[in-house]
Amino acid sequence: MKTKLTKLKLITQELIKNRIKSSADLSSFKRKIAKNLNIPFPSNIKLLEAYHNLPKNERLKLDKNLEFLLRKRKVRSLSGIVNVSVLTKPYPCPGKCIYCPSQKGIPKSYVSGEPAVERAKRLNYSPYLQVKKRIEALKNAGHPTDKIELRIIGGTWSYYPHYYQNWFVKRCFQACNKSDRSKIFNSQLPIFNKFSIFNFQTLEKEQKKNEKAKHRIIGLSIETRPDFINEKEIKRLRKLGATRVELGVQSIYDDILKLSKRGHKVEATIKATKLLKNAGFKVSYQVMPNLPGSNFKRDVNMFKELFSNPDFQPDYLKIYPLALVKSAPLYKWYKQGKYKPYSKEQLIKLLIEIKKQISYYCRIQRIIRDIPAGKIIEGGAKISNLREIVQKEMKKQGLKCKCIRCREIKENYDAKEKIYLFRQDYDASKGKEIFLSYENKNRTKLYSLLRLRVSFGESFISVLKNAAIIREIHTYGQSVPIAKKQKAPQHKGLGRKLMKEAEIIVYTEFSQSAKREFGLNKIAVISGIGVREYYRKLGYRLKDTYMIKTLNKKRLP
Ligand code: SF4
Helix, strand or coil, X not given: CCCHHHHHHHHHHHHHHHCCCCHHHHHHHHHHHHHHHCCCCCCHHHHHHHHHHCCHHHCCCCCHHHHHHHCCCHHHHCECCEEEEEECCCCCCCCCCCCCCCCCCCCCCCCCCCHHHHHHHHCCCCHHHHHHHHXXXXXXXXCCCCEEEEEEECCCHHHCCHHHHHHHHHHHHHHHHCXXXXXXXXXXXXXXXXCCCCCHHHHHHHHHHHCCCCCEEXXXXXXXXXXXXXXXXXXXXXXXXXXXXEXXXXXXXHHHHHHCCCCCCXXXXXXXXXXXXXXXXXXXXXXXXXXXXXXXXHHHHHHHHHCCCCCCCCCEEEECCCEEECCCCHHHHHHCCCCCCCCHHHHHHHHXXXXXXXXXXXXXXXXXXXXXXHHHEEEECCCCCHHHHHHHHHHHCCCCCCCHHHHECCCCCCCCCCCEEEEXXXXXXXXXXXXXXXXXXXXXXXXXXXXXXXXXXXXXXXXXXCEEEEEEEEECECCCXXXXXXXXXXXXXXXXXXXXXXXXXXXXHHCCCCCHHHCCCEEEECCCHHXXXXXXXXXXXXXXXXXXXXXXXXXXX
């Protein structure tokens, strides 16, 4: 009699042989074969697991389409990369924000029950284990794990001791560099004291290894307060390999910031945005509607201003409507009747109004925190599927959100579809942004994008003097393993074409500036460590922490 596992293997092999093409085919095939073998209806994840456990000599080549059909939560690798979030250890935050939850044993602003928090707690906040386990889980669920967007979360990153930050990032790189079969080894934070000097060379060594590793970190983001961003901090973040900064902006009105006890003014956000963009970082804003002192109209106007005032213009946006929790000081105000959260209907209406303001160049990453509503949230943003509800409602009203996430090609790639190059110029933080993209004719399907910035001589990083900077280049759709080709937009030369276009723009429009000192003679890319090889192939060389190409007529495409 066959064991359950052997039966699963049998089904997997049959599936591969039968060249299943659609989800409907897959379900009916599974039903039929499960009945024949007298086992319960097998889940996709079990089948993938069984496939991965087949000895090499028994393993038939898994059909790419079938792998896609079996993949769990397909969306996780449909934006061209996979996200890995790692939480820092609990540590105090200098902020006193009245809406911020505090829980013992958890970094400030996070709460139990959030999936990333639960994973981190189980692994004692070890950065190495968090990354290793997450990669393992994504792989077992059928996702390619070659291109990793690493997201470091937990309180205010810039407030953590520098030796901890350096060690933390080094361990994340090590987790990606070690082979999957190598024994998982954990190391607790070595004993440091305030006189400890971290040797950057060991981090650089791991970064160098990652350039050719199996799991390449193609982007690294940290979250911090705007008032912690300055020139020195930015240079340090570059050494760590960071490419994106999530700023806790919350509001752009000083009276609201004051009432919320944020401890900084909007000036800090304006300054941080400019410094970060001039250094090539992608800038993400965390914005919080429904703060005390605000109201529906002010919240709508705030989002209008975010995309009309050149001081702001975030590349990414996280809209976190206030979620009232008992551990936050604001709860007292609520109990005293001094604060009233929006109703569900108001929230939906507000988010629709906000989505109407979003520009083509911005990606809304989230519109609600991943907090389990039932247990912890007492008022405000409680609905976990808010995004879907808002999308449905917009559809009913004949509205469409223009944000990148809503237009990404995802699994709808059609090789025959004609695509067009779009260019949008806009002023931002005293510089010029040029947003290039490949999209279908009516801009409902976005294939690839590039963010080019010209900051007109303003640079505090010497290697960026006289350079235009490419802040982002991204091809969407199913993440395709490095050097492989699949039925998806990645590795079809779209990125290369966008790079050429950017080089031509810089050379023809900005190299002969009326003011000679602003004439640009090179392009710099803020490259994630794991993408450096790609830029080398395009003639870029590593200088400081940027990939640089000097432009001259001969070198133009
Ligand atoms: S800065 Fe962030 S983590 Fe610190 S108290 Fe304010 S919201 Fe919480």
